[in-house]
Amino acid sequence: MGTSDNEQLLERLKTSLAEVDAQLSITSRSELLPHLRSILNEWKAEIVAVTGEEMIEKFDLDGQLGDGKQRFVIHAPKEGDSPESLRSWRDKVSAADVGITSAAGIAGETGTLLLPPLVPDQRAVSLLPDKHIVVAYIVDVVERLDDLFTLGVKGNHFNGNAVFVTGPSRTADIEKELVLGVHGPRALHVVLVQ
């Protein structure tokens, strides 16, 4: 795919995400940490939940998003942690302002993200906090939603409990007025890494 195709695809993704009330920004690997910090500052986030090994391995984040004074980072449990510590972790995640996870792929057509299964299960990070940041590689942006399913199958991302996410949680059950953030996060920011 040529550069202009890429640009078109990214433009399309930006539009699709805006239409489901989600935001998009693009950064480089070296700038990822300060970029995330600026989003957390904008959101005035004090408690941040991060998924475990998966994020660290993929993006070299070494957890330096917190400063131990104004902002605390809750790290996800490791494989082998006791069920009790897992449950108490979940209660803490529920009180978090922001959850940060990665995505295996994104569809430009709809703005849909594929969140693959993690071990141990850390789906609470993309579900319970007030807001959600998703980090993904630009190369994992595909055109159609069909392509995202193909990406998922080829990349073996369905071995476990997966979820497709398209924007923040929403409802129009009260007088048909759109409200974001019913049970899931009320804001979603996608950060693409070159």
Add this chain to the structure above:
Amino acid sequence: MSQRELPRNLKRNIKRALKNRANDPPFKRNTKKAVRTRDDRFAEWPDFPERREQVTEHRQQAVENLPRLHETLRKRWLENRVIVHEAATAEVARREVLAIVRKAKARRVMKSKSMLSEEIEINAFLESEGIEAVETDLGEYIVQLRHEAPSHITMPAMHLTRQDVGRLFEKKLGEPYSENPPELTAMARRALRSKFLSTDVGIVGVNFAVAETGHIATVTNEGNGRMVTTLPRVVIALMGWERVTQSIEELGRLWQMLTRSATGQRASVYLNMMQKPDLDGGGPEEIHVIVVDNGRKRIYADEQFRSTLRCIRCGACLNVCPVYQQVGGHPYGGVYPGPIGEVLTPQLYGSLEAPDHPFASSLCGACEDICPVGIPLPQHLLALRQRQVATRGVFDLERPLWKGFRALMSSHKLYEMGMQIARGVQGVWPGGAETMKIPGWTDHRDAPELAKRPFREWAKKRLGGRGGNK
């Protein structure tokens, strides 16, 4: 869940609904809007006709092969340590749910929206056994707090104002009064969140199960489906026997067709794909699936009606049905309204329980046109009518009337003679055609005004010896 109408009262319910409706009923407005949105979304797909054919083919093949697909599915579930329960009837399903809840020593279950759960009437049953069943879909939660029935499938609290909800939350949740929907939603989020975190059992519906992998897929916008399948220790998935699809790719295509057809969304906010319990404790430790028959296998066995099982529950047929647009969902009773309901309800509950459902239609065919999986609904309605008549019999006059009509229409001489007589009668009838009364027929229409001189006579004279009939 409170009082649902009985399907057998359809006629009475429709009459009542027509009498009581407002001048501009919300059903008409909202259904038209839903169809417009759907059309706009499908217009985005240049390959919509092909995709629709493909999805129809998927569902047709899946339904044809349900027994084989179930074999594959059960193997996957066994490998994935998903616990399977068979429920031939609604009663068995209820008892299976109760057994799981009791074993988990739970006093409360969190429920994500599921039409099947309404079909088996699980809420009332659990309440009678001292178990609180909390609806977590915002609209359902609101009407549950008010001890009311939902007034619409996709918008349960459609009949309430923001003031109603404000007062309700003030009274039931102890929150300060507000009329602001975001604030009200935040109140519900808080109240339900604490329940979610302290409840051991969740009940979720199943949009589709994937045979190849054993995934249980659930579609939601609010996130309550995710909460129910992520937080509790024990998850119970209620699945209709026909809800199986072959592969994940097929699921992807079905999902897209479903969301665009139902609400005009390109994608629902969440497509949750649950596959395995998390025996280390990060997610649910036990996943149960209750596969519910409740009449579906009987429909499968009846080749003529087998295609009914293709239904993906998008609700598009409701939105275009002129009957539904006038009276809304309540009169149909049972759980499924609109055209699909008219075909399903008699088959699930028995035609004695829903004798009038197949007849509440003008057979306009709008439902078949819009159905994304090509269910021949008008054909089914006709077939159901035929069966009704064959088993129930007809009222005394109907047989000789039809015999007479057939004789009349089969013979030129009889037809022309009959029309001559009718013309004569109409000619001397005081007030003409407008005042003629044919029982039933003229309740909603005028009797046809017959021409003084039939066209065929005029044509014979005008065209000379050509044409005309002998």
